[in-house]
Amino acid sequence: MKDIANMAAFLGAGFAVGLGAIGSGWGIGNAVVGAARGMAKQPSRNFALFRSMLINQAFGSNASIFALVIGILLWLKGGSKLDAPDSLAQAAAYLSAGLSIGIGALGSGIGSGLVAQDSLEAIARCPKAESRVSLMMFIAQAWCQTPCVFAFVVSILLMYVVGNNFNVLTDEQNIVAAGRALGMGICMGAGAIGPAIGIAFVGAKACQGATNSPEHLQNIRNSFFVGAAVSESTTVYALVISLLMMGGFAD
Amino acid sequence: MDATQSLVEAIEKFAPAIKSAAALVGAGICMGFGAIGPGVGEGFAAGKACEGISRRPEEYSQLFRTMLIGQAVSESTGIYSLVIALLLIGKAG
Numbered sequence: 427m428k429d430i431a432n433m434a435a436f437l438g439a440g441f442a443v444g445l446g447a448i449g450s451g452w453g454i455g456n457a458v459v460g461a462a463r464g465m466a467k468q469p470s471r472n473f474a475l476f477r478s479m480l481i482n483q484a485f486g487s488n489a490s491i492f493a494l495v496i497g498i499l500l501w502l503k504g505g506s507k508l509d510a511p512d513s514l515a516q517a518a519a520y521l522s523a524g525l526s527i528g529i530g531a532l533g534s535g536i537g538s539g540l541v542a543q544d545s546l547e548a549i550a551r552c553p554k555a556e557s558r559v560s561l562m563m564f565i566a567q568a569w570c571q572t573p574c575v576f577a578f579v580v581s582i583l584l585m586y587v588v589g590n591n592f593n594v595l596t597d598e599q600n601i602v603a604a605g606r607a608l609g610m611g612i613c614m615g616a617g618a619i620g621p622a623i624g625i626a627f628v629g630a631k632a633c634q635g636a637t638n639s640p641e642h643l644q645n646i647r648n649s650f651f652v653g654a655a656v657s658e659s660t661t662v663y664a665l666v667i668s669l670l671m672m673g674g675f676a677d
Numbered sequence: 678m679d680a681t682q683s684l685v686e687a688i689e690k691f692a693p694a695i696k697s698a699a700a701l702v703g704a705g706i707c708m709g710f711g712a713i714g715p716g717v718g719e720g721f722a723a724g725k726a727c728e729g730i731s732r733r734p735e736e737y738s739q740l741f742r743t744m745l746i747g748q749a750v751s752e753s754t755g756i757y758s759l760v761i762a763l764l765l766i767g768k769a770g
Contacts, residue, residue, distance in 0.1 A: 488687075533716075598694040601767070605698025609705025613762070616709030624720020631724035635731030642734035646727055649741055653723020654747045660712035660719075660755040667708040667762045671701060 434517035435504030438524025439497045442581075445528030446493025449535025452571035453486035456539030457546065464550030471480050478549060478560065482542035485567040489531035489538070492578045496527040499585060510592035514574070515603035521594075522611025523584040530577025537626025540573030544630035551563040553636035562636045566629020569654055573625075573661040575617035580668050588675055606675065610668040617664025624657035696761035696770040711758025718751040 443457035465472055500520060510516045545563035549556050588607060595603060633651035636643060688695065726744035730737055 494754055598691060601694040602697045602701070605701040605769075609701040609703070611705070612702070613705035613709040616706070617712035620713035620716025621720070622716070624716040624718070624723075627717075627720040627724040628727060631727040631731075635727050638731040642737070645734060645737045645741075646730055649723065649727050649730055649744060652741075653719070653726065653744060653748065656745075656752070657716055657719040658725065659752065660715045663755060663759045664708050664712045665760070667704065667766070668684065668764060670703065670763075674701075674766075 429511045430513045431516035431520060432504045434644060435500045435508075435520040438521045438545060439500035439504065441521070442493045442500060442524040442528045443486060443490075443497035445525075446497070446531035446535075447490050449532040450490035450538075451535070452489055453489075453535040453537070455540065457482040457542035460543035460546030463543075464546045467547075468550040468553060471550060474553070475546060475550060475555060475570050478546055478556075478563075479542070482538070482546065482563070482567070485571070486535060486538040486542060486661045487547040488571055489534040489574045491530045491621050492574055496523060496578065496581045496585075500524055503585065509623050513592040513595065513600055515595060515600050515607060516592045516605035519584050519588050519607040522607045523581040524582065524611075526577050526611035526615040527574075527581040529612075530574050530580075530618035533619035533622030534571050534574035536623040537599070538567060538630075540623070540630045541566045541570065541633065545633040548634045548637045552618050555640065557638040558636045558640065558643065560631050560649075562629065566626065566633065566650075566654075569658075570626040570629060572658065573622040576661060576665050577614050577618045580610065580665070584611055588672060603675065606671050610671045612621030613664050613671070614668045617667075621657050621659075621661035625654045628653045628657065634660045700765045700769040704762040704769070707765065708758050708762040711762075712755055715751050715755035719748045722747040722751060 457479050460482075461475050464475045466474070468647070500523060503520060508516060541563060545559055545566075549557045584607060592603070628650055633645055635646040721742055727753050729740045733740075
């Protein structure tokens, strides 16, 4: 088929931005839910809550910005002249790049909203603990973006590292390479959803714990770090499997 | 009828390649979707443990131990997915 890779790049751009915006929208909205509840509880902390809400919203939009970047890059690829526009493998690589970041951004956006809501309510409940809760919030927000960063890296690899030398493949090699590229993207994309939500759930509860008992903060921090690190393990498995599949392109 | 005939012929012609490609896509789906459940489950266990520690700080050691055991059991399905994905990649050659 002529220009199938260009078509796949446009389709991938649509998947990237379309799916990638779902989680972030939910997360950014949840930050406002937390801020509104907090303001109702503590009208005197209006300004501090508003400031914290804006920071949380900036973290929440992070995942969809990654998706937007990949979407724009794929859109530019779709409009340009490609090395192997009729190759099935090239088409699968571009479609898969879009799917990877699109599905991968879901979890980080939702997770960011969980952390935002609980940390804002914690600040409203105990205004004296604002600095402790904010520190915990920053760590949790940054940590729940890591699966999305892995998905972004895999998308970039699929677009720029994998997408070479497809014009010299035979038909058989082309079909196998297409399966390889598609598997890589789906593996990393779907693998990023669960751990991001899990890490964010731990972080949200740790933010709430930071207000309750300041003298036991060390214990809460310990269990937060250990629990979140164990949650992260499955996304690392997904990254390892997609990098292993990528290694097969060298053959 | 002609289209179906040629499709069947094409599938027969490229059967080994299609088999490898399907194994690789299957490995990706296996590890990707297999990672969702353990990730959420472990996070839920650790989150509730944090909540419990903030409520009853004196029970820290017991709560922490329960959290670790619960997470290790949740992890098992993720490891099954990892093993199956590695087997499928080996199958694809």
